[in-house]
Amino acid sequence: MMKLGKLLLLAVAVFVASPLWAMQLSPVSGEKRQADRDAIRAHIDKIFQAYIHKDGDVIRATHATEWRGFNSSSKTEVRGIDRYMQDVEGYLKGPVRMSAYKMLEFDVIFYGDTAMIPYVADVTYEFPGGSVTEKLRVLDVYAKLADGWNQVGSDTQLHPDSLEAQQSEAAPAGPEMKKSLMDAREAVWRDWFSNNRAHLEQVIPPETIAIDADSEKFENRDDILAGARSFAEGGGKLTRLEFPETEIQVYGSIAILYSKYAYELDVNGKPIAQSGRATEVFVYRDGKWLNSGWHLDSGK
Numbered sequence: 652m653m654k655l656g657k658l659l660l661l662a663v664a665v666f667v668a669s670p671l672w673a674m675q676l677s678p679v680s681g682e683k684r685q686a687d688r689d690a691i692r693a694h695i696d697k698i699f700q701a702y703i704h705k706d707g708d709v710i711r712a713t714h715a716t717e718w719r720g721f722n723s724s725s726k727t728e729v730r731g732i733d734r735y736m737q738d739v740e741g742y743l744k745g746p747v748r749m750s751a752y753k754m755l756e757f758d759v760i761f762y763g764d765t766a767m768i769p770y771v772a773d774v775t776y777e778f779p780g781g782s783v784t785e786k787l788r789v790l791d792v793y794a795k796l797a798d799g800w801n802q803v804g805s806d807t808q809l810h811p812d813s814l815e816a817q818q819s820e821a822a823p824a825g826p827e828m829k830k831s832l833m834d835a836r837e838a839v840w841r842d843w844f845s846n847n848r849a850h851l852e853q854v855i856p857p858e859t860i861a862i863d864a865d866s867e868k869f870e871n872r873d874d875i876l877a878g879a880r881s882f883a884e885g886g887g888k889l890t891r892l893e894f895p896e897t898e899i900q901v902y903g904s905i906a907i908l909y910s911k912y913a914y915e916l917d918v919n920g921k922p923i924a925q926s927g928r929a930t931e932v933f934v935y936r937d938g939k940w941l942n943s944g945w946h947l948d949s950g951k
Contacts, residue, residue, distance in 0.1 A: 698714075722738055723787070824899045835933060843882075844916075851876060854941050858872075861944060906940070911927075
């Protein structure tokens with residue numbers, strides 16, 4: 652038994668020190684394995700062509716059964732080809748279609764029969780009414796399986812250049828977004844006049860800066876909350892609130908509302924009417940619109 656144990660230890664030591672083991676762990680550039688590099692490059696092109704032609708069967712076949720990774724819109728890990736195809740289903744049935752792609756950067760590094768492929772590509776999508784080109788930053792993982800090289804994992808993200816462009820370009824505000832913004836805007840006004848502190852603390856973030864029509868002071872969050880409390884304690888009540896005109900600009904997660912406003916108050920039996928213009932900034936954070944700043948004037 653002792654001799655057998657020594658032989659096993661010797662065999663393990665020889666295997667660890669063997670050139671084959673070292674080769675499996677050593678990185679090899681794509682240029683030194685040109686045939687494998689070309690096969691992987693052709694496979695990636697096949698995936699792009701499958702997306703261009705909305706060929707679900709080819710998309711499924713070009714991804715391993717136990718695929719793991721993230722798509723550009725993933726919030727959690729995508730596990731397995733069935734889950735991957737669920738994400739793809741919306742694209743296959745929808746009006747948007749990938750029409751072209753251009754590889755800008757491409758590299759391959761091998762570790763035995765596993766390869767990592769970082770690349771950057773411009774991808775053009777067509778949709779009713781126009782087209783858009785986005786730059787993607789991708790890290791694919793490939794493995795040489797029984798039937799050849801196949802993609803076993805990937806992380807696909809928008810390139811920082813495209814993210815910056817999205818944040819700086821005006822986006823259309825659809826009916827649902829307009830309604831959610833106007834509802835959020837009106838709720839903040841009504842909550843201020845009613846001193847609904849619990850909700851105000853949720854929708855007015857710490858960084859808020861406000862300029863009111865009758866004040867030269869730049870107010871912070873504490874000032875705003877104190878003003879709401881003072882108005883309520885002074886016997887003030889809101890009796891009418893209207894926004895007869897509103898224009899909206901949206902940039903990424905930021906929305907700017909330009910409005911005309913009019914309201915009437917009852918302060919200890921005394922009616923007060925006020926109207927003017929408002930410029931308000933909202934930021935979409937944690938699933939809701941936060942009112943991070945505003946500037947009111949009397950409209951004169």
